Amino acid sequence: MTDDDLVSRQIVVLGRKIRHRRNLYSRNLDLTSEQADAIRFFADHPQQTIADFRTFEEITHQTARLIVHRLVQKGLITLQPSPTDGRAKLVHFTVAGLEKQAELEQHIWQTSATLFADFTPTEQRQLLTLLRRASDNLAKKGPEIF
Template identity: 40%
Template sequence: MTRTRNAHLQDLGITTQQADALTFFDDYPNSTISALKDAQHIRHATAQMLIQRLVKRGLIQLTVDPNDHRAKLVQLTPQGSALRQRLKHKGSHTGERLLTGFSETETRQFYEALHKAYENLTHEEDE
């Protein structure tokens, strides 16, 4: 699945991890690198490398956290926001393709099954 997703993102010049990071910081502006690490379940070094690449590409910017000068807050740049919008559009198109040929009932059942699977995983993490 990651390979297919990477192929869909290739024309945007971005990887799945980079797309997920942009999505995270769009949804949670001014979050820290540690927050990304925890949300994506990746190592801190991996998160830092990912952030460095996005900064180098001009897609995010870092500012010092006024409450903790050791921490950096991450925001999307205008270029990052524009790419995020393109990702949303591309994701909508992929979702439409995924559900092609599904009836309304099948679509509803599919989403219900995904929700149940997600709840199973979430419940497992709480134990």
């Protein structure tokens, strides 16, 4: 095994641990992890549409619509017609949705604080820079079929 394999393996293991925490917390809020991701997306990108969410998450439009539809059913978001495109619907949070979003945000901060408890701010910035570079490298190369 090469050093690259060991590093990439550790990134995968770390990702699983973070995802596991997120999934447990999402279930505790009566959300799927996909619904939590949608809430996070629409909080970070106001005035966006289901199509924007689909593109960002790299999922099918049908899957994105289903996730958003379930959030509407839960009373966490509403859909309003776009003033510029009659076919598109803009996503807006309800009061309950804003409360869920705040709870998710708090969990993210707590997880981050735990994850980087013994890192200096400089080390955190260095790691972020390196992770972004690694992610960009994969994006440049594109998906491969093995």
